[in-house]
Amino acid sequence: MIEPIDEYCVQQLKEFEGKTLVSVTKEGLELPEDEEEKKKQEEKKTKFENLCKIMKDILEKKVEKVVVSNRLVTSPCCIVTSTYGWTANMERIMKAQALRDNSTMGYMAAKKHLEINPDHSIIETLRQKAEADKNDKSVKDLVILLYETALLSSGFSLEDPQTHANRIYRMIKLGLGIDEDDPTVDDTSAAVTEEMPPLEGDDDTSRMEEVD
Known part of the structure; x- marks a missing residue:
């Protein structure tokens, strides 16, 4: 269901042939489990409880809560909305409205939950890193980067794409072993130019200009 009108139809069409329609992009999805x-699942929730709290503290009002997911298989995390919140598609539709109500917009768009995959290597390594030092700056960068990437993969848009791009560049530098304080190529070229001695004949040229 990819058409804009589908969002409005499904909100009114609660059942089909006796079966209740459930959005997999919202909280409360119940999968069959023995x-x-x-x-x-309860053991995983206990194990990652501290990481969820750290991530919520870092993300603050960006999400309502961070929870351990049982719906993810290959992704480290995803964004879902609350039962009465807007889906990603509905949010895009409402943002495109010329006469939208900004107060309602802020309230409905804020109802996002971050679900993490406890079986993913990124989340497990992040848990270990956060428990070793929760004030580590790289932990904050990684959490925000995961959140923003989850927004994109879940169909939402970023409020500040440039900040997201800068954060990715920092991670690329980190992966390449480049120090943040290392001078760039332009800085190095400027420094070399300043240190170069004046060429022979520069003084003669200056004198000729004075004569002219």
């Missing part, structure tokens, strides 16, 4: 799977 007792063993439920027990493992």
